[in-house]
Amino acid sequence: xxxxxxxxxxxxxxxxxxxxxLVLSFLCAVAGATPSESDNNTTVVATGDDGFVxxxxxxxxxxxxxxxxxxxxxxxxxxxxxxxxxxxxxxxxHRHRIHLPDSFQPLDPAHTHVALAxxxxxxxxRDYALDPVVIESYYKAHFEEFLxxxxxxxxxxxIPEAALLPLESAKEKIERTLRGFVRQRVASQVFQDLVxxxxxxxxxxxxx
Numbered sequence: 001x002x003x004x005x006x007x008x009x010x011x012x013x014x015x016x017x018x019x020x021x022l023v024l025s026f027l028c029a030v031a032g033a034t035p036s037e038s039d040n041n042t043t044v045v046a047t048g049d050d051g052f053v054x055x056x057x058x059x060x061x062x063x064x065x066x067x068x069x070x071x072x073x074x075x076x077x078x079x080x081x082x083x084x085x086x087x088x089x090x091x092x093x094h095r096h097r098i099h100l101p102d103s104f105q106p107l108d109p110a111h112t113h114v115a116l117a118x119x120x121x122x123x124x125x126r127d128y129a130l131d132p133v134v135i136e137s138y139y140k141a142h143f144e145e146f147l148x149x150x151x152x153x154x155x156x157x158x159i160p161e162a163a164l165l166p167l168e169s170a171k172e173k174i175e176r177t178l179r180g181f182v183r184q185r186v187a188s189q190v191f192q193d194l195v196x197x198x199x200x201x202x203x204x205x206x207x208x
Contacts, residue, residue, distance in 0.1 A: 046084045046202030059083045065110035080204045085191045089117035125179045138174050139167050146170040
């Protein structure tokens with residue numbers, strides 16, 4: 001009888017080493033099945049040359065800024081691409097020594113990245129060459145915008161040429177307007193160029 005009890009004890013009572021292995025296996029399984037929020041936040045979304053890295057946490061902070069301070073809305077894939085573009089443009093702003101004005105007061109840490117990205121795009125657009133033919137065509141098609149004698153003339157069917165600002169005087173306003181029209185297209189092209197230059201890869205779409 002005592003021998004039978006001993007056999008049962010040996011058969012069913014796990015040793016300390018066996019218990020340790022079982023607990024360790026269980027903890028590893030739980031850790032693998034349910035990654036922590038911290039792990040998700042540090043997930044790398046994009047990486048490139050010269051130390052360029054964008055994590056999920058960076059994107060969530062940017063998303064939080066837009067949710068809180070702007071009416072900006074888009075789908076997750078588009079926002080992911082926009083976020084990578086924002087951080088890449090901000091990086092270029094630093095490289096070109098573009099500084100924000102002293103009057104700039106960031107509403108949020110992410111706001112600084114957004115402002116630097118916009119400042120970099122403004123610099124690119126400032127140097128963007130506009131075809132003189134396009135400028136003149138806009139002037140002729142929207143002549144009512146370039147009156148030199150006030151809005152009263154707009155009531156007339158025929159506006160005398162003498163009432164119009166000369167093309168050279170209107171050129172700066174026209175260029176500003178046209179650059180606003182091409183802003184998104186230029187941003188998309190510059191983003192693709194920078195992705196190639198820095199060999200950026202990751203979980204985002206490279207094109208609009």
